[in-house]
Amino acid sequence: MRTFILITFLVAMSLTRIVAKPINDAFALRDTTTIDTVIMNIPYPDIEILKSDSLVFQLPDSSFYAKSGKALSYEAFLYSNDTIGPLPTWITVLSDSISFSAKIKPYGIKSASYNFILKASSENSFVTDTLAIEIVNEPPILVSPLVGFVLQQGFNSIQVDISETFLSTDGDSLSYSVSSSTSSIANAALAGTVITINEGSTGQSVITVTATDGDGGEISDSFTVIIRELDKAFTFTTENTGSNGLIDSHVRSIHVENENELWIGTDNGLSIYNPSNGTWRSELKNGGRDSNKIRSIQKLPNGDKILFVERGFWLYQSNSFKYYAGKSSPGTQNIIPELGEFIDVAAVGSDNMFWAIVSTSNERMLIKLNLSTMSVEVNVPLVDVIPPFISIVLDEQDRPWIGLSRGLVHYTSSDQLVSYNQQNGLSRNEVYDVAFQNGKVYAAVNGGINVFDGSNFSIIDNPEFFQNDTKLYFDNLENLWATHNGSIYQYQETEGWKSAKLDFFGPNWGFGYPISDIKVDDQQSVWVASRWGLVKSPDINSVFASNPTVYNTFDGLPANDVFEIIKDDLGNLYFPTATNGMSKYDGKNWTWTYQTLPKSSSIWLQNTTAAYVTRNGSIWLGGAGAISATSDGGITWKSYLSNLYSPGQVPQGQDVVYDAINMANVKTITEDASNNIWVGGVHWEQDKLGLNKFDGSNWSVLKVQDGLKSVFIQELYGDSKGNIWVGYANNYNEITQINASGQMTHFAEINQSNVTKILEDATGKIWIATDSRGISVYDNGTWIKFDSQNGLLNGSVSNMVRDGLGNIWISYLPQLALGVSVYDGSEWQHFTKEFGGLPSDQINSLQVLITSGGNVGGRISATDSAGSLFLGTLSDGVGQIDISSLLNNRITGVKKKEDLAFKLFPNPADDQIQLIGAFDKSINFIIIYDVNGYVWYSADHSGESIIKLNTSNLKSGSYILQWNSVNGIQRDRFLKQ
Numbered sequence: 010m011r012t013f014i015l016i017t018f019l020v021a022m023s024l025t026r027i028v029a030k031p032i033n034d035a036f037a038l039r040d041t042t043t044i045d046t047v048i049m050n051i052p053y054p055d056i057e058i059l060k061s062d063s064l065v066f067q068l069p070d071s072s073f074y075a076k077s078g079k080a081l082s083y084e085a086f087l088y089s090n091d092t093i094g095p096l097p098t099w100i101t102v103l104s105d106s107i108s109f110s111a112k113i114k115p116y117g118i119k120s121a122s123y124n125f126i127l128k129a130s131s132e133n134s135f136v137t138d139t140l141a142i143e144i145v146n147e148p149p150i151l152v153s154p155l156v157g158f159v160l161q162q163g164f165n166s167i168q169v170d171i172s173e174t175f176l177s178t179d180g181d182s183l184s185y186s187v188s189s190s191t192s193s194i195a196n197a198a199l200a201g202t203v204i205t206i207n208e209g210s211t212g213q214s215v216i217t218v219t220a221t222d223g224d225g226g227e228i229s230d231s232f233t234v235i236i237r238e239l240d241k242a243f244t245f246t247t248e249n250t251g252s253n254g255l256i257d258s259h260v261r262s263i264h265v266e267n268e269n270e271l272w273i274g275t276d277n278g279l280s281i282y283n284p285s286n287g288t289w290r291s292e293l294k295n296g297g298r299d300s301n302k303i304r305s306i307q308k309l310p311n312g313d314k315i316l317f318v319e320r321g322f323w324l325y326q327s328n329s330f331k332y333y334a335g336k337s338s339p340g341t342q343n344i345i346p347e348l349g350e351f352i353d354v355a356a357v358g359s360d361n362m363f364w365a366i367v368s369t370s371n372e373r374m375l376i377k378l379n380l381s382t383m384s385v386e387v388n389v390p391l392v393d394v395i396p397p398f399i400s401i402v403l404d405e406q407d408r409p410w411i412g413l414s415r416g417l418v419h420y421t422s423s424d425q426l427v428s429y430n431q432q433n434g435l436s437r438n439e440v441y442d443v444a445f446q447n448g449k450v451y452a453a454v455n456g457g458i459n460v461f462d463g464s465n466f467s468i469i470d471n472p473e474f475f476q477n478d479t480k481l482y483f484d485n486l487e488n489l490w491a492t493h494n495g496s497i498y499q500y501q502e503t504e505g506w507k508s509a510k511l512d513f514f515g516p517n518w519g520f521g522y523p524i525s526d527i528k529v530d531d532q533q534s535v536w537v538a539s540r541w542g543l544v545k546s547p548d549i550n551s552v553f554a555s556n557p558t559v560y561n562t563f564d565g566l567p568a569n570d571v572f573e574i575i576k577d578d579l580g581n582l583y584f585p586t587a588t589n590g591m592s593k594y595d596g597k598n599w600t601w602t603y604q605t606l607p608k609s610s611s612i613w614l615q616n617t618t619a620a621y622v623t624r625n626g627s628i629w630l631g632g633a634g635a636i637s638a639t640s641d642g643g644i645t646w647k648s649y650l651s652n653l654y655s656p657g658q659v660p661q662g663q664d665v666v667y668d669a670i671n672m673a674n675v676k677t678i679t680e681d682a683s684n685n686i687w688v689g690g691v692h693w694e695q696d697k698l699g700l701n702k703f704d705g706s707n708w709s710v711l712k713v714q715d716g717l718k719s720v721f722i723q724e725l726y727g728d729s730k731g732n733i734w735v736g737y738a739n740n741y742n743e744i745t746q747i748n749a750s751g752q753m754t755h756f757a758e759i760n761q762s763n764v765t766k767i768l769e770d771a772t773g774k775i776w777i778a779t780d781s782r783g784i785s786v787y788d789n790g791t792w793i794k795f796d797s798q799n800g801l802l803n804g805s806v807s808n809m810v811r812d813g814l815g816n817i818w819i820s821y822l823p824q825l826a827l828g829v830s831v832y833d834g835s836e837w838q839h840f841t842k843e844f845g846g847l848p849s850d851q852i853n854s855l856q857v858l859i860t861s862g863g864n865v866g867g868r869i870s871a872t873d874s875a876g877s878l879f880l881g882t883l884s885d886g887v888g889q890i891d892i893s894s895l896l897n898n899r900i901t902g903v904k905k906k907e908d909l910a911f912k913l914f915p916n917p918a919d920d921q922i923q924l925i926g927a928f929d930k931s932i933n934f935i936i937i938y939d940v941n942g943y944v945w946y947s948a949d950h951s952g953e954s955i956i957k958l959n960t961s962n963l964k965s966g967s968y969i970l971q972w973n974s975v976n977g978i979q980r981d982r983f984l985k986q
Contacts, residue, residue: 046076046077046131046134047073047074047076047081047129047131047134047135047136048073048074048075048136049072049073049129049136049138050071050072050073050074055140055141055142055143056113056140056141056142056143057142057143057145058113058115058142058143058144058145059145059147059179060115060116060117060118060144060145060146060147060179060181061116061147061178061179061180061914061915062914062915062916063112063113063114063115063116063915063916063917063986064112064114065110065111065113065917065986066110066111066112066113067103067108067109067110068083068109069108072109072129073129073136075131075134077131079132080131081130081131082129082130082131083108083109083127083128083129083130084127084128084130085100085102085109085111085125085126085127085128086126087123087124087125088124088125088126088139089123089124093126096125097118099113099114099115100112100113100125112986114915114919115144115179116179116180116915117180117181118144118180119144119146119224120144120145120146120224120225121143121144122141122142122144123141123142123143123144124139124140124141125139125140125141125142126138126139126140127139127140146179146181146222146224146225146226147177147178147179147226148222148225148226148227148228149175149176149177149181149220149221149222149226149227149228150175150176150177150178150228150912150925151174151175151228151230152173152925152954152955153173153174153954154174154230155169155171155174155216155218155230155231155232162208162236163208164208164236165207165208166205166207166208167205167206168203168204168205168206169203169204169206170202170203170204171185171203171204171218171220172202173954173955174218174220174230175220175228175230176925176955177222177226178912178914178923178925179914181222181223181224182222182223183220183221183222184220184221184223185199185202185218185219185220185221186199186218186219186221187199187204187216187217187218187219188216188217188219189214189215189216189217190215190216190217191209191212191214191215192209193209193210194209194210194211194212194213194214194234194236195207195208195209195214195216195234195236196209197216204216204218206234209236210236211236212235212236213233213234213235213236214233214236215233215234216231216232216233216234217229217230217231218230218231259275259276259277260274260275260525260526260538260542260543261274261275261302261303261304261305261525261526261538262274262303262304262305262306262525262526262538263527263528263536263538263543264306264307264308264528265528265529265530265531266308270282270283271284271536272306272314273538273543274303274304274305274306274316275302275303276301276302277301277302278291278292278293278301278303279291279292279293279301279303279316292330293316293323293330300318300320300321300323300332300334301318302318302319303317303318303323304317304318304319305317305355307356309357309380310359310361311361313325313326315357315363315380316330317352317355318352319351319352320334320335320348320350320352321333321334321335321345321348321352322352322363324380331343333345333348333383335347335348335349335350335367335369336348336350336369345378345383345385347367347369347374347376347378347385347388348365348367348369348376349367349368349370349374350367351367351368352365352366352367353365353367353368353373354366354399354400354401354411355401356401356402356403356409357380357403358403358407359407360407361379361380361381362377362378362379362380362386362407363377363378363379363380364376364377364378364401364403364409364420365378365401366401372390372391373390373391374388374389374390374391375387375388375389375390375391375409375420375426376388376389387420387424389420389424389426391418391426399412399413399414399441399442400412400440400441400443401443402443402444402450403445404445404448404450405445405448406422408420408422410443410445411443412440412442412443412452412453413440414438414439414440415430415438415439416428416429416430416431416435416438416440417429417435417440417443417452417459417461419450429461429466434459434461434466435452435459435466436456436457436466436468437454437455437456437459438454439454439455439477440452440453440454441453441454441474441477441478441479442479442480442481443481444481444482444489446483446487446489447487448462449461451489453474453480453481454474455474455475455476456470456471456472456475457469457470457471457472458471458474458489458500469500471491471498471506473494473496473498473508474491474493476493478492478493478494478524479491479492479493480492480493480524480526480527482526482527484529485529485531486529488500488501488529488549489501490529492524492527492537495510495511495524496508496509496510496511497511497524497527497535497537497552497553499552507553508553509552509553511524511537511539511544524537524538524539525539526538529549532548533548533549534547535551535552535557544557544558545557545558573585573619573853573854573881574854574855574856574879574881574887575621575622575628575856576622576858577622577626577628581593581594582856582858582879583620583622583628584887585617585620585630591617591630593643617630617631617632618631618632618633618676619636619675619676619677619678619688619690621678621679621680621686623680623686624680624684625640625684627639628640628643629678629686631675631676631677631678631688631690632674632675633673633674633675634651634653634654634672634673634674635648635649635650635651635654635670635675636648636649636670636675636678636688637649645664646664647664647665647666648664648665648666649666649669649670649703649708650665650666650667650668650669650670651668651669651670651671651672651673652668652670653673654667669708670688670690670701671698671699671701671710672688672689672691672692672698672699672701673690673692673698674690674691674692675688675689676689676690676691676723676724676738677689677722677723677724677725678725679725679726679727679733680727681731681732681749682727682729682730682731683731683749684705685702685703686702686703687700687702687703687725687727687733688700688701688702688703688725689701689722689723689724689735690722691722691738692720698712698720698721699711699712699715699720700712700717700720700722700725700735711747716753717735717745717753718741718743718745718755719737719738719739719741721737721738721739721741722735722736722737722738723736723737723738723763723764723765724736724764724765724766724767725767726767726768726769726775728769728773728775729773730748730773731749732746732747732748733746733747734747734767734777736759736763736764736765736767736777737759737763737764738763738764739763741759741761741763742757742760742761743756743758743759744756744759744764744777756787756792758777758785758787758792759777759779759785760782762779762780762781762782763780763781764777765778765806765807765808765809766807766808766809768809768810768817769811770815771811772815773789774786774787774788775787776809776817778808778809778819779804779806780805780806780807780822781804781805782796782804783795783796783797783801783804783806784806784809784819795832795837800830800832800836800837801830801837802821802827802830802839803821803825803827805821805822805825806819806820806821807820807821807822807823807852807853808820808852808853808854808855809855810855810856811857812857812875812876812878812892813857813859813874813875813876814874814892815834816831816832816833816834816892816896817831817832818830818831818857818878819831819832819855820852820854820855820880823851823852823853823882824851826850826851827839827841827850828840828842828845828847828850829845829847829852829855829878829880831896838896840895846890846895847880847888847890848880848882848887848888849880849888851882851883852880852881852882852883853881853882853883854880855879855880855881856878856879856881857875857876857877857878857879857892858876858877858879859874875892875893875896876892877889877890877891878890878891878892878895912924912925912926913970913981913983916983916984917983917984917985917986918960918963918983918984918985918986919961919986920959920960920961921957921958921959921961922957922958922960922970922983923955923956923958924955924956924957924958924970925954925956926972926974928950928953928954928956928972928973928974929951929973929974932949932951932973933949933950933952933953933972934947934948934949934950934951934972934973935947935948935949935950935956935958935970935971935972936970936971936972937958937960937963937968937969937970937971938968938969938971939966939967939969945962945963945968946958950972963985964985965985965986966984966985967982967983967984967985968982968983968984968985969981969982970982970983
């Protein structure tokens, strides 16, 4: 067989082959009467090409020629079943050449051998030849390997989404099948791309998933499901912070879904209460500060719900949540740039229009967003309006009224901004909250409520309103409610004001946290949201007559964000939180929350950032500009203040010591072998900072001039030999050892990273964990390194503890959601929520206690018991797992996520390319630049396993693509056609 095509341009065709053919070909068709006039000069080979590749070729002038020397014209046809037909759409004849040229792009067609005829003509003479193009199918590939599950009896069913598990790189649609090795243990059913695993009996079953591309290619992957009896290895001290179900005590918003559910927005996500059966469930628990601090919940006209957070909103439709954010949230799939960096206030009208004031590029904008189309219809700069913007409400025309620090602003139906202040009717300029009822606008101000009827202002006096925490609300009976300074008020024209002080919260209410929301349901129950929980009064009158029911989290942890877990030698655990105090757990009972801590000058902490328990049982808490200690279980405290505070700023007494430490924020506390306390931290003025030491009577300080490499100290650790190890902040290269005599030795092993934890193992080796470079282990002069290349899931390690058998347990930065890893002296094992039964994959803190006779023990030494692993999570409270049971029941057969070979397709590219590979999970910055170094594209694609890039704006030519892989920065070339 002879072919008519000479390949002169072949790009990135790793699997494209040229197949030699004999010159004589039964398919060749020639006009023998004119063969001497038009000549085929050279026979050409057939082509073999993958469906995912493409090929551009051009026929040289010398391939065919006419004896007369005249120019030739060309035609090409598909030849199938002895029939000549037009070319298929995946072969395009190019018209920009004087010779014959074409492009082959078989993406998405069936694999086969296709025969073509080329006709070269000159006047009435022509010659033909045939070409066979073999299209080769690529089977599907595995993109994201499936992982195993350890499940407790009673889970009923779980679902696994496989929509991004496999991929066809050559355009085929995939179909799936699933099977279970033991369906009586775990039965697997498939619907679309979702596998439902139904509970059977205890035991182990292997679930196998097969993807088929319909063109002869298929691939399978398997994962193991273990269903086990409920035992102590997988039970938790508390799932959330309180047995009543609230995910967090800081309640910001309430939505009453009448006769159905109560939606409660907190600082840590959404709690939903079903009053008919008294059950709770939590949603959105693992978001960050930007996306799970729910400030307002509203029901839309179609029954959907919208939940406002700091940088965007959640839309609840069809029993699922979708998050929308502005340009400041690059990791969000649903970006609406006009939402800006922050949402100040927002409301939704009866026309499904979303109004909000947003902060964007250092200015405030009033926007109107159509929630049906997600298009912005109004985007008005508020150039003459002075923030802060405190509240927004919509009138009967669904137009916004905005309360702010300098008056009241109305955006009218004629798209004009109209301002009201003391010069044109308001009694005071600062508006605390705004409500609308029966054609009137109500504005809470200092001294009462201004009422605007469209023409004039009147006032409902209330001299108790004096600060900006006043909230207004009209119930469905048109009663006016207000909250202010820890009190609830109700106003009726005939009876005036009623009020009730919410003093049932105890002494904590003296901290001055305001009420954040109030709602009345159809049964006339009154619900109140506050910093200290959720309050329910059974009816309106009982609000002012009796104490209500309080829902909060004080029967366990004071908050879910446990940043550290510490322990004493008497069998007690302590769980400090950043802003809500600390709880004590003795192995059986929770006691001593922030609610019962003394509120006097004997303890002075604005927040808590560091905690430590000494060998003699004293508890030290460090925070913003101060450190406080108690030696009697929290009854009395002594506080040592930073040099930030001036005399008299804090009530001074024998329990408050001024100018004791010199740092703005305490970051770390430890103890040396002589029972001296060492404190490190940060300060914005370097000359005022150092490493602080307390000998029980006096404070001293070490600075750079004394030998320290830096005074920005992130971590301290006192080892068994009497040394203090100092880890620095600000990506410093070195770590310092201070021996008992004060001599300093510096080690340059940290390689520009922050030290997060330091630990001594059972053999005396010092382990140093960092936030980006893994773990370095010091062994009497030598160093060993652990990172993502030799055992760790990621180099960003945040916590590290040792159990009673000498195993080292670590967790990673919480936002990575990688669970925990353990090193047994020879290899690393990894455990997650799905594979191992952790309460969460986002771990804030770790601690280990030895279990003996049902009681927790103190500091760990090598024993025959591994103990219990306590995990403080980002937003799911604290979990407790028996270590030996977990290790003995680990699944060894579940595959690890192996590195996948990088693939870029199609290449050459048209308007889009796709990338798959072993990308770095923590950061993956994609750059496309040309051979001259000009950057055409750059964007952060961290966390994506399949990346699609628009290349329509690239000019034809060669480009270099750069990405972050698990092995560092990688590059590859591609051609743009």
